Amino acid sequence: MDYNWDTWSLFLKENWIMLLVALVILFIVVRIVKTVVKWAIVAVIVLVIIVYSGYNLQDLKAGMEGLKEVGSQFSDSLTDSVKQEALNLMKKEADEAVYTSNPDGSYSVKTKNIELSGKPGENEVAVSLRGIPIGKWKIDDTIKELIASSKQ
Numbered sequence: 001m002d003y004n005w006d007t008w009s010l011f012l013k014e015n016w017i018m019l020l021v022a023l024v025i026l027f028i029v030v031r032i033v034k035t036v037v038k039w040a041i042v043a044v045i046v047l048v049i050i051v052y053s054g055y056n057l058q059d060l061k062a063g064m065e066g067l068k069e070v071g072s073q074f075s076d077s078l079t080d081s082v083k084q085e086a087l088n089l090m091k092k093e094a095d096e097a098v099y100t101s102n103p104d105g106s107y108s109v110k111t112k113n114i115e116l117s118g119k120p121g122e123n124e125v126a127v128s129l130r131g132i133p134i135g136k137w138k139i140d141d142t143i144k145e146l147i148a149s150s151k152q
Helices: 005-032 036-053 057-092 141-151
Strands: 098-101 107-110 114-118 124-129 132-138
Touching: 005 036, 057 114, 057 124, 057 132, 057 141, 098 141, 107 141, 114 141
Parallel strands: none
Antiparallel strands: 098 107, 107 114, 114 124, 124 132
């Protein structure tokens, strides 16, 4: 059995009330009953918990995979919308872009909201939106246009 913490955490979050009630009942049974019957009652309570939960740990692990997939889709959607916003700003702010050649041979293009950094001849630039790095992008027509207009 190789169950990770996420699986156990999800199980505990979904069944915490039932587990708490079972622990209280177990505590009462162990404190009051002093015979072999007590262990039979404990075993019955544990079986009820397992049956009542309706889930096995494999089901919970599969649920975690589904949550990860939803998170990944959300992340991709967010990345696409940020990229689209940056491209729109590049088009709008192309006239006010300033080109700077750096001593190390690289260049940077700055507007009010966008900053591009790269090296001549490479097909990628580092893009920052409002001072926050948002990744390395392949140079497309919009980026070429921004670089060209910043040189004028």
